[in-house]
Amino acid sequence: MKKSERLNQELLYLTDKKIFHLKELEEKFAISERTALRDITDLEQLGLAFYSETGRSGGYHITNSKLLLPIRFNTQEINAIFFALQAIKNLSETPYSNEYQKIQTKLLKNLPQKLQNQISLQKEFVHYISQPSLNEVPFFTLLLKACLDNSVILARNFQFIKEEQKLQLLDIFYQAGNWFCHAYNLDLKRWFVLRLDKFETVKLLNTKQSVMNKEQLLDSFRQYEQEHYCIPYQCQLTKIGEQKVEYNSYPIMQIDHKHGKIYLNGKYNKEELHYLVDYLISLGSEVKVLKPKELKDSYLEKLNEIIQQY
Template sequence: MKKSERLNQELIYLSDKKVFHLKELEEAFAISERTALRDIADLEQLGLAFYSETGRSGGYHITNSKLLLPIRFNTSEINAIFFALQAIKNISETPYSNEYQKIQAKLLKNLPTRLQEQIKLQEEFVQYVSQPSLNKVIFFDLLLKACIDNDLILAENQQFIKGKQKLQLLDLFYQAGNWFCHAYNLDLKRWFVLRLDKFRMVKQLKSDRVIISKNELSESYQEYEQKHYCIPYQCLLTKIGEQKIKYNSYPIMQIMHQGQKIYLNGRYNKEELHYLVDYLISLGSEVKVLKPQELRDSYLRKLKQIIKQY
């Protein structure tokens, strides 16, 4: 590691510390005592404010509670940041949709001229293809807050239940062009996977009951998943089919290699059989349904419906 990079990493390492010892830097960065002492002197020159104390409880005491020192990125790290910003633009159907361009402009402006030119060339010659958000999410900020703060909300999402529901959200996730959440209905004591763009009303409620903790919600969902997705299935995949599934898969799916064969194993619920069939149809000839017979029959019926169109 170059010295400039090491100093940068040492600043990050010390950013949440009030006291540190020479031995810590030696062990964390695999450097000698002499190098650690030189680094401390250089960090002081960069603006790190500290004083030293001797004795058993001694060490270097940092006097500024926050390190307001510039964090420097190397070329590879800068490229990684701009690659990431470009990659997430298409899925930015969030309250922060308009912020990515601003972030990129600020970062670019603070780079040396040579690196600015390099990033502009990168944007010109490297094409970013990612799956865009298909639908606008009106209440993303409220749903995100409810999830993070573990709030009880009153909501309308008529995918499964007509009318208003009291919900707690375990998490939010993005898949196949849409945002979803795992939501627990407190009145029905039942889990649902809901699309965020389908919410028509969201309101935070002052809890009139005991809020379920995040740990309890997580345990409850794992138990539900085991009981709800109770029918095992297995398919045979080609190598291309394996790649397609890795690009767009679900948590209850698992790819297994046995000898020269590639299998897709998973579980489904009867109520959601048609979703699984549509998913497998989308893989075309890269998948062959092996079992159970119910899934094979549904898959073949769907194929016949498609053939009839021609």
């Protein structure tokens, strides 16, 4: 490890500590006592404030552990940051949508000219084609806050229930061009997967109603998955089919290799059978439905509907 990188890692290691000992650095970073002493001098010059104390409770006592310290990135890490910014710029529907370009501009101005030129070339000739957000999400900021704070919301989302619902959000996720959430309906005691762009009203509630913490929510959701997705299915995939599934799959799915063949295994709920059929249709000739008969029949019926259009 280069010295600059080691100092960077040492800063990160010490940031949340109140006290450290020379032996810690020697063992953590596999360096000699002499090198550790030199590093401590360099760390002080970089802005780490501390005082040393001898005796049984001695060591180096950090006095500004909560202050932001200058963290240095190497060329590979800088390239990784700009790659990430390029990759997420199509996700226009987030609370931070307007900040990505500002971040990129600030970072670029703080780089040496040679590295700025390299990043500019990278932006010009390296393109990350990703699925953009398909729909506007008016209440994204409020829904994100409710999820992170574990707050109860009173909301209208007409996907399943035609009236206001008291909800707790377990998480928020992005898939196939849309934002979704796993939401627990406190009145119906049921879980739903809801699209964020389908929320028509959202209001944070200061309710005394008994709510679950995140750990309890997660346990409840796992139990719901086991009970709700109860019909097992199996399909056979080609190698290209496997790649397509890996690119766009759902949690209640897994790919298995057995006797030289590739299988897609999972479970579905009868109410959501048409969603699974549409997904399998999207795989084209790279999938063959094996079981159960209900899924195979629905799949063939959908194929016949498509054929009838011609």
